[in-house]
Amino acid sequence: MKKEQTAWEVPNITSAELERDAHDAFRQHRASYPIATLQTGGYIVLRYEDVARLSSDPRLQATGTAVPVQSGITGGALFDIFQHGMLTANNHVHERRRSALSRAVASQVVSNFRSHVRHAAEALLEEGYGEGSFELGSWYATKLPALALAKMLGIPDGETPSFMLDIYEMNEFFRPHATADAIYNAEAAASRLQDYLETLVSRKWNGRADDFLSHYLTLVEADAQLSSMEVLIQIIQLIIGGTESVRTAVVAQTANLLSNPEQWKAVCADPTYVPAAVAESLRFEPGIAGVVRIAAEDIEIGESTLPAGQLVILSFMSALRDERVFQRAGSFDIFRPDLTLSNLAFGGGPHRCIADALGRAELEESLSVLTERLPNMRLTTAPVFSGHVFVRRATECWVTW
Numbered sequence: 001m002k003k004e005q006t007a008w009e010v011p012n013i014t015s016a017e018l019e020r021d022a023h024d025a026f027r028q029h030r031a032s033y034p035i036a037t038l039q040t041g042g043y044i045v046l047r048y049e050d051v052a053r054l055s056s057d058p059r060l061q062a063t064g065t066a067v068p069v070q071s072g073i074t075g076g077a078l079f080d081i082f083q084h085g086m087l088t089a090n091n092h093v094h095e096r097r098r099s100a101l102s103r104a105v106a107s108q109v110v111s112n113f114r115s116h117v118r119h120a121a122e123a124l125l126e127e128g129y130g131e132g133s134f135e136l137g138s139w140y141a142t143k144l145p146a147l148a149l150a151k152m153l154g155i156p157d158g159e160t161p162s163f164m165l166d167i168y169e170m171n172e173f174f175r176p177h178a179t180a181d182a183i184y185n186a187e188a189a190a191s192r193l194q195d196y197l198e199t200l201v202s203r204k205w206n207g208r209a210d211d212f213l214s215h216y217l218t219l220v221e222a223d224a225q226l227s228s229m230e231v232l233i234q235i236i237q238l239i240i241g242g243t244e245s246v247r248t249a250v251v252a253q254t255a256n257l258l259s260n261p262e263q264w265k266a267v268c269a270d271p272t273y274v275p276a277a278v279a280e281s282l283r284f285e286p287g288i289a290g291v292v293r294i295a296a297e298d299i300e301i302g303e304s305t306l307p308a309g310q311l312v313i314l315s316f317m318s319a320l321r322d323e324r325v326f327q328r329a330g331s332f333d334i335f336r337p338d339l340t341l342s343n344l345a346f347g348g349g350p351h352r353c354i355a356d357a358l359g360r361a362e363l364e365e366s367l368s369v370l371t372e373r374l375p376n377m378r379l380t381t382a383p384v385f386s387g388h389v390f391v392r393r394a395t396e397c398w399v400t401w
């Protein structure tokens with residue numbers, strides 16, 4: 001018979017525990033219980049098997065506009081992203097918004113994208129090489145994905161710097177601990193980006209070429225299902241998805257390897273270890289901590305229940321260090337046998353990352369270029385990662401060579 005759930009049975013994870021060391025807090029709690037409540041509200045699912053299964057469970061729904069509304073935002077360019085985007089939509093609306101973009105992304109030749117990334121990575125290193133050291137996050141990890149996306153979207157070189165600045169400012173909204181000033185600037189940047197993309201799209205409507213955006217617009221036209229606002233917002237979601245997660249993952253994989261110098265040396269000596277290093281880093285320190293959903297009805301997990309109407313975080317951060325699935329889960333080890341399981345870092349179910357192949361290729365090229373060009377690189381200031389709900393953030397990561 002099902003046991004009645006009482007409040008004391010589900011552990012609560014305090015904000016202080018998460019601030020101190022979120023990985024450690026998750027480790028302690030998942031040992032005894034599959035879910036926990038958070039001091040800040042809602043539930044968190046901690047174990048690999050449950051997170052993987054629930055990623056495709058239709059009883060967990062995307063949050064629509066609940067997140068901005070909670071922060072008092074009920075209109076404007078940031079709100080549009082939640083109101084018209086695929087990430088926050090459900091069922092047929094989600095499918096309608098995702099379909100053409102997903103096909104356009106799938107048609108991207110991964111090797112072409114790799115060469116955009118490599119070219120951008122080499123140019124950034126060329127610029128910074130003479131300095132002998134740099135802050136990896138701002139110099140390399142932030143710029144690289146924005147440059148690669150600018151190339152993919154066919155943004156003219158002269159317009160790339162302002163496009164990149166707007167992306168950085170807009171993305172501040174999605175990071176943990178965004179301040180009121182950052183949100184104000186993010187709104188202005190999102191609005192400029194919307195205007196800019198509107199112009200870019202209208203140029204493409206009038207003169208199609210053999211490029212990604214033209215291909216996307218052709219698919220949109222054939223489907224005839226999206227409003228012009230929806231078209232712009234799906235491109236903005238591609239930009240957000242393609243920059244935030246990659247930025248943190250680039251810092252994490254470089255820092256994880258440099259903190260384990262024998263593994264850094266192994267990758268420098270044998271580039272065939274690059275994919276393993278990327279996969280292990282996505283497991284050990286994923287760029288997206290987890291995804292937020294709302295329970296549409298009561299969902300049983302073992303002997304406990306995620307109650308209907310509650311916010312639920314499916315925690316990749318916790319699941320990817322689940323001792324039930326990974327041996328020595330708390331150690332970074334690119335030689336481990338169970339690396340394919342780190343795929344969960346790209347999510348699951350209908351919202352699974354639309355561009356996982358491009359994301360992986362980008363991380364691999366970013367690491368290849370660093371190991372080829374700067375094999376003597378050393379970590380002088382290790383980054384600390386924060387954020388346990390959605391995107392994660394890294395403090396400064398200084399390297400020298």
Ligand code: HEM
Nearest residue numbers: 086087237238241242245249291346347351353354355359
């Ligand atoms: C390190 C690389 C990446 C990681 C770890 C990652 C992770 C994820 C995850 C976990 C989701 C699911 C979100 C959810 O279920 O709520 C997601 C969705 C998404 N990602 Fe990625 N991603 C990466 C790279 C990229 C890139 C390079 C792009 C675009 C070029 C991209 C675009 C998107 C988009 C548009 C979605 C929304 C899909 C939907 O709602 O149907 N991602 N990503």
